[in-house]
């Protein structure tokens with residue numbers, strides 16, 4: 001069996017890259033060990049064009065957002081069902097200082113396309129604690145990530161293009177034509193393993209910083225599901241009175257287990273948004289493939305041109321993956337360049353250090 005590409009990993013990164021490569025006419029085989037608590041499976045799927053407490057426009061958002069919108073529209077048409085839900089995000093100010101910061105910041109910036117309204121006092125919504133007001137962010141929304149992955153997985157399985165098993169890197173052979181693996185050949189192999197790339201002997205020199213996150217699903221009546229809320233946590237309406245509350249960030253724990261501390265942190269923060277009664281229905285944990293400089297990791301191996309990596313989506317895979325997959329698929333075909341900000345060549349010096357260290361040990 002011969003393919004143009006083998007893609008290892010079918011989380012959000014591998015699924016979107018695989019779909020994009022197929023759309024460009026490539027023959028693609030995906031190898032993925034199914035994992036119910038992968039980062040992609042537990043993610044709330046949120047897209048927010050305005051990042052964090054510093055009120056900065058999210059990196060490259062003017063390019064990434066229209067591309068992501070068009071990509072998910074196309075996926076919805078392909079599967080004939082809604083997958084991405086456009087919702088405004090009500091970013092509630094926690095303190096008067098936060099309100100002041102925003103007022104100072106917004107005066108000099110080109111925000112208008114992302115900001116629907118600024119409230120300097122409570123909106124008067126009975127269920128929301130917003131005494132200092134907040135801003136209404138436009139062009140936000142969320143993707144049903146797990147369901148989208150189910151659809152893409154099913155399609156690949158039916159076409160015989162997915163091996164649902166762990167990729168055993170010890171069985172990979174590098175050849176003049178590309179790669180060979182258990183009798184399967186391909187011109188190129190792309191690793192999309194998420195945080196597990198830290199175990200990959202070809203790419204473990206990359207500065208991935210696996211970052212654990214926990215998410216709750218709660219049920220509450222009388223909470224307006226027409227927008228996403230953000231005040232220390234995100235509250236994402238997912239239908240039928242259910243909301244996803246997330247997420248925690250933990251660099252020190254490398255496991256994927258939900259913890260009582262994670263639940264306490266999330267419920268405490270949720271209670272800063274609303275006084276409504278609620279019940280916790282679900283609790284998940286997963287590990288994000290975050291990167292030291294908070295930019296993805298994309299590109300060919302410095303010594304083995306038939307291997308590359310598409311990873312490091314951190315906490316923004318839904319927003320970033322569609323544009324970056326398109327860019328990378330074109331780059332692999334020699335029709336585009338990978339943006340320097342995300343190109344792994346920025347870390348090649350780590351590879352040479354790693355080689356030196358490795359050779360000294362052996």
Ligand SMILES: Cc1cc2nc3c(=O)[nH]c(=O)nc-3n(C[C@H](O)[C@H](O)[C@H](O)COP(=O)(O)OP(=O)(O)OC[C@H]3O[C@@H](n4cnc5c(N)ncnc54)[C@H](O)[C@@H]3O)c2cc1C
Nearest residue numbers: 009011012013033039040045046167193194213316317318
């Ligand atoms: C709690 C939490 C909340 C989040 N919320 C959001 C959000 O609201 N919005 C957003 O955009 N992002 C969010 N993220 C981040 C988002 O989940 C990631 O950016 C994205 O899902 C990463 O996708 P990935 O495909 O790189 O990795 P993963 O999702 O980890 O997928 C990797 C896949 O590769 C497989 N794999 C790995 N190694 C091998 C191997 N050797 N052989 C076979 N298969 C292998 C794994 O089993 C898995 O299926 C969140 C993450 C967490 C943890």
